Amino acid sequence: MDYTAFIEKATLQDERNCFSTVSEADVQFLPDPLKKFYLEANPVDVEIVLPNFTSIKLLPLHELVEVQEEYQAIEGFVFATLEGDPVLLKDQKVFIAAHGSDEWIYEPLAESFDLYIEYMMSL
Numbered sequence: 001m002d003y004t005a006f007i008e009k010a011t012l013q014d015e016r017n018c019f020s021t022v023s024e025a026d027v028q029f030l031p032d033p034l035k036k037f038y039l040e041a042n043p044v045d046v047e048i049v050l051p052n053f054t055s056i057k058l059l060p061l062h063e064l065v066e067v068q069e070e071y072q073a074i075e076g077f078v079f080a081t082l083e084g085d086p087v088l089l090k091d092q093k094v095f096i097a098a099h100g101s102d103e104w105i106y107e108p109l110a111e112s113f114d115l116y117i118e119y120m121m122s123l
Contacts (some may be wrong), residue, residue, distance in 0.1 A: 001114045002082045003041040009121050010046055022061055029065070031077050033091050034114040048120050056120065057081045071097075074104055089113055 010017045020042045027035045043058035050056065058080045059067055067086075071078045074097055076090030086097050087109065094110040110116035 001036070001117065003117065006117050006121050007041050009013065010048060014047070014050065017046045019050075020044050026061060033089060033092060034077070036081060037113065037117070044111055048123070051123060054083050056087065076106075 001099050007019050010019075018093075021040060022038060022042050024039065027038045032040060036058035040060050042061045044060050046058040048056045048058070049096060059078070064077075064079065067078050071088075074086060074088060076095065076097075078086040078088045080087035084097055086094055090099060090106065093108060094113060094116040095106040095108055098105040098107070110119055
């Protein structure tokens with residue numbers, strides 16, 4: 001997938017949304033579905049506002065290691081938050097985990113990371 005259209009749409013939604021590129025060496029620790037996205041569209045400061053006025057905060061590459069430690073009880077790789085709840089890649093699919101409960105409850109959001117990006121572009 002080419003992420004150029006996503007970058008353009010996110011920037012049109014809010015000109016403060018900012019992306020950068022990174023090197024292949026920088027993304028080696030990421031799950032495969034996230035590598036190409038972060039190579040082309042590292043979300044330095046990106047928040048996508050949804051139609052219901054909630055927002056998805058995509059996490060920049062430099063915060064991802066720390067976030068995994070913060071959410072170490074979660075089964076998956078956290079790459080974003082939705083109103084403070086972690087959005088994660090688990091078994092190649094995208095889920096949201098209910099935050100603040102005794103047990104993490106995973107709700108599916110998309111069948112793949114690219115479908116999740118396409119969903120955000122459709123808003």
